[in-house]
Amino acid sequence: MADITITLPDGSERSVPAGTTVGGLAAAIGPGLAKAAVIGVVGGVERDLVWELADGDQVEIVTAASERGLYTIRHSTTHVMAQAVLELFPGATFAIGPPVEDGFYYDFELPPGPDGKPGTFVPEDLERIEARMRELMAEAQPFVRDELTNERAREVFAGHRFKLEIIDGEADDPTSATESGLVRTYENPPAAPWASPAFAGYPGFVDLCRGPHVPDTKAFLGHFKLMRVAGAYWRGDEKNPMLQRIYGTAWATKKDLDAHLERLEEAAKRDHRKLATELDLLSFPEELGGGLAVWHPKGGIVRKLMEDYSRERHQQGGYEFVYTPNIANGRLFEQSGHLGFYADGMYPPMEMDNGVYYPKPMNCPGHNLIFNARQRSYRELPLRLFELGAVYRYEKSGTLHGLMRIRGFTQDDSHIYCTPEQAHDEIRSLLGFVLSVLRAFGFTDFEANLSTRPAKAESVGTDEGWAEATENLRAALVAEGLDYEVDEGGGAFYGPKIDVKVRDAIGRSWQLSTIQYDFNMATRMGLEYVGEDGARHTPIMLHRALFGSIERFFGVLLEHYAGAFPTWLAPVQVRVLGVRDDHARYAFEVAEELALLGIRVDVVDASEKLGNRIRKAKGEKIPYVLVVGDDDVAARTVGVNPRGGDVERDVSLDEFAQRVVDEVSDQSHAAR
RNA sequence: GCCCGUGUAGCUCAGUUGGCCAGAGCAGCCGCCUUGUAAGCGGCAGGUCGUGGGUUCGAUUCCCACCGCGGGCUCCA
Numbered sequence: 234m235a236d237i238t239i240t241l242p243d244g245s246e247r248s249v250p251a252g253t254t255v256g257g258l259a260a261a262i263g264p265g266l267a268k269a270a271v272i273g274v275v276g277g278v279e280r281d282l283v284w285e286l287a288d289g290d291q292v293e294i295v296t297a298a299s300e301r302g303l304y305t306i307r308h309s310t311t312h313v314m315a316q317a318v319l320e321l322f323p324g325a326t327f328a329i330g331p332p333v334e335d336g337f338y339y340d341f342e343l344p345p346g347p348d349g350k351p352g353t354f355v356p357e358d359l360e361r362i363e364a365r366m367r368e369l370m371a372e373a374q375p376f377v378r379d380e381l382t383n384e385r386a387r388e389v390f391a392g393h394r395f396k397l398e399i400i401d402g403e404a405d406d407p408t409s410a411t412e413s414g415l416v417r418t419y420e421n422p423p424a425a426p427w428a429s430p431a432f433a434g435y436p437g438f439v440d441l442c443r444g445p446h447v448p449d450t451k452a453f454l455g456h457f458k459l460m461r462v463a464g465a466y467w468r469g470d471e472k473n474p475m476l477q478r479i480y481g482t483a484w485a486t487k488k489d490l491d492a493h494l495e496r497l498e499e500a501a502k503r504d505h506r507k508l509a510t511e512l513d514l515l516s517f518p519e520e521l522g523g524g525l526a527v528w529h530p531k532g533g534i535v536r537k538l539m540e541d542y543s544r545e546r547h548q549q550g551g552y553e554f555v556y557t558p559n560i561a562n563g564r565l566f567e568q569s570g571h572l573g574f575y576a577d578g579m580y581p582p583m584e585m586d587n588g589v590y591y592p593k594p595m596n597c598p599g600h601n602l603i604f605n606a607r608q609r610s611y612r613e614l615p616l617r618l619f620e621l622g623a624v625y626r627y628e629k630s631g632t633l634h635g636l637m638r639i640r641g642f643t644q645d646d647s648h649i650y651c652t653p654e655q656a657h658d659e660i661r662s663l664l665g666f667v668l669s670v671l672r673a674f675g676f677t678d679f680e681a682n683l684s685t686r687p688a689k690a691e692s693v694g695t696d697e698g699w700a701e702a703t704e705n706l707r708a709a710l711v712a713e714g715l716d717y718e719v720d721e722g723g724g725a726f727y728g729p730k731i732d733v734k735v736r737d738a739i740g741r742s743w744q745l746s747t748i749q750y751d752f753n754m755a756t757r758m759g760l761e762y763v764g765e766d767g768a769r770h771t772p773i774m775l776h777r778a779l780f781g782s783i784e785r786f787f788g789v790l791l792e793h794y795a796g797a798f799p800t801w802l803a804p805v806q807v808r809v810l811g812v813r814d815d816h817a818r819y820a821f822e823v824a825e826e827l828a829l830l831g832i833r834v835d836v837v838d839a840s841e842k843l844g845n846r847i848r849k850a851k852g853e854k855i856p857y858v859l860v861v862g863d864d865d866v867a868a869r870t871v872g873v874n875p876r877g878g879d880v881e882r883d884v885s886l887d888e889f890a891q892r893v894v895d896e897v898s899d900q901s902h903a904a905r
Numbered sequence: 906g907c908c909c910g911u912g913u914a915g916c917u918c919a920g921u922u923g924g925c926c927a928g929a930g931c932a933g934c935c936g937c938c939u940u941g942u943a944a945g946c947g948g949c950a951g952g953u954c955g956u957g958g959g960u961u962c963g964a965u966u967c968c969c970a971c972c973g974c975g976g977g978c979u980c981c982a
Binding site for chain 2: 338353354355356460461462463464465466469470471475476477478480506510511517519523570571573574575577578595626628629630631632633634638725726727753810811812813814815839840841842843844845846847848849850851852858860861862863864865872874880882
C-alpha cells in the first residue's frame with residue numbers, strides 16, 4: 234500500500250501507510266503520545282482516534298492535558314451518564330448533554346408518576362446512576378460513530394421527542410449535528426442487550442452526536458462525580474417543559490478531580506453569606522423581605538471605609554457629587570424609557586394624589602435632570618456626576634443570592650457628559666481610573682469584554698456612531714493593556730460597552746465595572762449643550778459603575794479576602810489583651826494612644842485565659858493582637874501577634890503604632 | 906416565576922417505626938480561676954421545632970398550602 238503524507242502542527246511532514254488512523258499516527262510519533270492521545274484534529278475538525286487519515290491531512294493530536302481533550306472526556310462522560318439513566322429509568326428520554334466548564338450535564342425527562350406529572354430525580358438516584366456509570370465504564374464499550382439518513386434517525390429516536398426536534402433542525406444542540414441529510418450518531422454497544430430497548434435496531438444506547446469521543450467508555454473516563462440535580466427548561470425557554478438536569482464534574486486524573494473538589498470546599502468556606510454571619514457584618518432578616526440586607530456595625534465600618542475611599546478618589550478624579558431621591562414620578566421613567574424597556578425590573582408603582590411614583594431602578598434619569606437644570610456650555614464638559622445611589626429592582630425570587638443578587642442596593646454610579654471630540658480621551662482616562670481604584674482593593678488580574686452592536690433593528694443610533702464609540706472603547710482597552718474578548722452583538726440596544734472583570738484570590742472571575750455608551754437617553758431626555766459654534770448639540774452620555782453595586786462588591790471582597798480584610802479595611806485593626814486583670818490600665822493606655830492615631834482598636838479584659846482570647850481574636854481575623862504583661866508595663870512595649878505572622882515580643886509601642894499607620898497609608902494609596 | 910432540596914436555641918448540629926417536661930457544643934449571662942500567645946472550671950438562661958391548615962387519642966416526626974433559604978433554569982434595557 235502506498236504511503237500518505239501528513240503535516241503536523243510544527244509544520245513537519247511524516248509518511249505513514251495509507252489507512253493509518255489518528256491513533257495510529259500518534260503511535261507512529263511515539264508510545265507516550267499513543268497512550269495520551271484522546272482525539273485528533275484533522276484539517277481543523279475534531280476526529281476520533283479511529284478516524285482514517287487521507288493524504289495531505291493536517292493533523293494535531295489532542296491529549297487529556299489540553300482543554301479540548303478535557304472537553305472530550307466530559308462529553309463522553311455525559312454520554313455514559315445518559316446511558317445509565319435511560320437504562321435505569323425505563324421510559325425516560327433525554328434532550329441535550331454538553332460539556333461545560335469543569336464538567337458536564339445532561340437534561341432528561343422522566344416518565345410521569347402517579348400524579349401525572351413528569352418524574353423527578355431524588356438525590357439518592359445520583360448514587361445509583363453513578364454506580365451504574367462505573368459499571369458501564371468497566372465494560373469498555375466502544376464509542377461507535379455512524380451516519381444515518383433522516384428517515385432512519387427518526388425511526389431510531391422515535392420515542393425521544395427532543396431528539397426528533399433536533400433531527401428536524403427545530404432545536405439547536407451544541408454537541409450534535411445534522412447536516413446534508415445525514416445524522417451523526419454514536420453508539421455504545423452494551424455487554425448485554427437492554428431489558429427494555431429504547432432505540433429501534435440497537436441493543437443499548439445510541440445518541441445523536443457529532444463527536445468526537447474517547448475510544449471507549451473506559452479510556453480516560455472514571456474521574457468524575459455527579460454533583461446535583463436541577464430543573465432546566467427545554468431549549469432554555471420557560472414556556473417549554475421543565476427537564477431534569479444532572480450536573481457532573483469530570484477530569485483527566487483523580488488528582489485533578491480531587492483538586493477541583495477541594496476548590497469547591499475552599500469556595501464554600503469563603504461564602505460571603507457564611508462569613509457575614511460569622512463575622513457579624515450584616516444579615517438578611519426574614520422580616521425585612523427577600524433580597525434586602527441590614528448592615529451591622531462591623532460590616533458598616535468596612536462599607537464606610539470603602540465609600541470614603543471611593544469618594545476621595547472621585548473627588549480627585551474630577552467628579553462632582555450629586556444626590557437624587559429614591560422615588561420619582563412615573564412621568565420621568567416614561568421619558569427616560571425605563572417604563573418602556575425595563576418595567577419588568579422595576580418595583581410596582583405607588584399611587585399618590587398627583588400621580589404614580591416608582592422606586593428608582595437606576596440613577597441616570599435623575600442625573601440627566603441635573604444636566605438639564607440649566608443651559609450647559611461645551612466649556613463645562615466633560616461633566617462627571619457621581620452618586621452612591623440606592624436603587625431598587627424587582628429581581629425574581631428564585632434569582633436572589635446573598636449580596637450578589639439583591640433587590641435593594643447602592644450603585645457607585647457616574648454619568649459623564651462630553652463632546653464627541655472628548656470621548657476618546659475621556660474613556661481612556663475613565664478606564665485607567667476604574668482599574669486604579671480596583672487595584673487599591675487588592676485586585677491585580679483584570680479581563681474585559683467589549684460588547685458591540687446588536688442586530689440593527691433592535692438598536693438605536695447610526696453606523697458611524699456605533700463604529701466610533703466601539704473604536705474608542707477598544708482603544709482604551711489597548712492603551713491599558715487589558716486582555717479583552719469581543720462579545721459581538723452583545724451590547725445593549727442603546728450603545729456599546731466595556732465590562733471589566735477581576736479574578737479573585739482563588740481564581741474566580743467576577744464582573745464588576747462597566748462603561749457604557751448611551752445613544753438613546755440623551756436624545757429621549759433632550760440633553761443639549763451649546764458648542765463653540767453657538768449651536769446646540771447632543772452630548773455623548775456615558776454610564777459608568779465602578780464597584781457596580783457596593784453590596785455586591787463588598788461580597789466579592791469578603792470572598793476574595795476570605796474575611797481577612799487588609800488592615801486598612803479591617804473593622805477592628807488591633808486588639809489589646811492584658812495578661813492579667815492588673816494589666817488592664819496599661820492595655821487601655823495602649824488602646825487610647827493607638828485610637829488617637831485613627832487606629833481602630835479594642836481591649837478585651839482578662840476574664841478568660843489568654844490563649845482563649847487570642848483564639849477568639851484570630852477567629853475574628855483581626856490583623857494585630859497585642860499582648861501586654863509585666864514587662865510591657867515596665868518598658869512601654871507590646872507583644873505583637875500579627876495575623877498570619879510570628880509573635881514578636883518587646884516592641885516599643887510607638888514603633889508599633891508607626892508600623893500600623895504606615896501600613897494603612899501604603900495599602901490604601903498603593904494603586905495611585 | 907419554574908424544578909429539586911431544605912427550614913429544630915444567636916451559630917453549628919442531634920433528635921429511632923408519630924408517644925412522658927425537645928438535647929449537645931459554641932456564643933450570651935453569673936460565679937470561681939489571675940492567666941505571656943489558638944479552647945481553665947462550675948452554674949444560669951435561651952426553642953410558638955419557619956407559618957397556617959389537615960390526619961390522629963396524640964405531630965418536630967405523616968399530608969397540603971404558604972413563607973424563607975440553598976442549588977439550578979429563566980431573567981439581568
